[in-house]
Amino acid sequence: MQEYIEQLWETVTIEFMFKFFVVYFFVVWMALVLWVAKDISNRSNSRIFQTFCVLLIILLTPLGVFLYLLLRPRMSVYEKYQEEIEGNLLILWDIVHERLEKAPGEMLLCHNCHIKVEDDYIMCPECKTSLKHNCKSCRKEIRSSWAVCPYCKTKQEKKTHQKKSQKHKAKKQKNSNY
Numbered sequence: 193m194q195e196y197i198e199q200l201w202e203t204v205t206i207e208f209m210f211k212f213f214v215v216y217f218f219v220v221w222m223a224l225v226l227w228v229a230k231d232i233s234n235r236s237n238s239r240i241f242q243t244f245c246v247l248l249i250i251l252l253t254p255l256g257v258f259l260y261l262l263l264r265p266r267m268s269v270y271e272k273y274q275e276e277i278e279g280n281l282l283i284l285w286d287i288v289h290e291r292l293e294k295a296p297g298e299m300l301l302c303h304n305c306h307i308k309v310e311d312d313y314i315m316c317p318e319c320k321t322s323l324k325h326n327c328k329s330c331r332k333e334i335r336s337s338w339a340v341c342p343y344c345k346t347k348q349e350k351k352t353h354q355k356k357s358q359k360h361k362a363k364k365q366k367n368s369n370y
């Protein structure tokens with residue numbers, strides 16, 4: 193046993209240690225090259241940049257690894273794509289919102305069931321909510337969805353519409369039960 197250990201120690205020369213570290217370094221190096229090749233293909237579509245990053249690792253390991261971590265794009269292509277879609281949806285939502293709020297004449301909606309109605313309708317053909325009524329103060333015809341009469345600044349009560357919409361909702365629920 194003692195002899196065996198001594199023999200083993202004799203084989204562990206500086207040359208052996210050196211060879212061991214060369215092989216170890218080579219394996220780690222190859223693994224890094226493979227990892228970077230895979231990682232950069234997820235983060236960039238540019239062939240030139242992909243090749244550049246892989247070359248950086250091949251030529252400059254271990255320093256190249258830190259350089260790569262500094263240089264690589266923050267997000268993967270998929271994440272970037274997702275963020276772009278989210279941004280576009282927000283813009284689209286803003287446009288729809290603006291159209292609904294700023295141009296009621298172009299596209300008027302029933303304030304109860306939100307179907308498209310015409311400017312001169314006095315009642316929603318879908319849910320039978322009254323769309324217009326006379327201001328209690330100046331008696332001018334105004335839209336029921338307005339909070340204030342634009343002719344005399346009188347605040348409008350919304351109770352009647354709410355009641356109607358509640359009734360309508362109850363009706364809808366009843367219908368969906370059947």
Ligand SMILES: [Zn+2]
Nearest residue numbers: 302305316319
């Ligand atoms: Zn309606």
Ligand SMILES: [Zn+2]
Nearest residue numbers: 327330341344
């Ligand atoms: Zn009024």
